[in-house]
Amino acid sequence: MLAVALGVKQMSLDQCEEIYKELGKLVFAEPTPKENEAATWREKLDQLYKSSSQSFRVFVHGSKHSADQFERLLKEMCADEDGNLLIESAVKKVPKVFVVSTLVSVMPAQPFIFRNYQYPVGTPEMPSGLAESPAFSSIGTNSSVSQRGNHRHAFMGSCKHQIWEAIRASSAAPYYLVDYSDDVSRWQDGAIVANNPTIFAIREAQLLWPDTE
Helix, strand or coil: HHHHHHHHCCCCCCHHHHHHHHHHHHCCCCCCCCCCCCCCCHHHHHHHHHHHHHHHHHHHHHCCCCHHHHHHHHHHHHHHCCCCEHHHHHCCCCCCCCEEEEEECCCCCCCEECCCCCCCCCCCCCCCCCCEEEEEEECCCHHHHHHHHHHEEEEEECCEEEEEEEEHCCCCCCEECCECCCCCCCCEECCCCCCCCHHHHHHHHHHHHHCCC
8 A cells, every 4th residue: 555655646654644544543443442431331332332343244244344444545545537547657657566466266376466567568477377486486597487588477467457456455454354356356465475575576677677687
């Protein structure tokens, strides 16, 4: 979310802080017990209801929090009169930005790169079901893939989803938020496959600038 807010939407750090505060209040607020023992019976019942509602939501829906408010906030944050697709942000000459999600509608689950740029013509994309572990990717001069230069495969991904969808899909942490789905695919939090996406950043740089050491 921060990557998109800073890199794509060109927001200030103060704006990002305000978004996170609103996000916390609307989506992830936890019912907390009153420090004052004089809390009214209505307040105590309200706390009990909120706590029970979260437990019921986990049981029925598999997630602790509702994604409805989160999606509404994301749509407001990402709305752009010039277009809401990731690739449409490229005309504004913003930095190249990607976020990692986990595509779980295929077996085995694999990394999925939402990005606001296109690869050089001819860059092959990793086919579904043949995900390559980034730990054994073309990074390093001893790799046979590395020797093939431009023939490195890109991970599965898209630059044609809406910006808010990229954030939603890459933030769908199991237990906390329900998976994000469209008519074709289903995603979970990118941390499932890449809690530290540095290796993906190196691969993306290799794909974008294949002739650069």
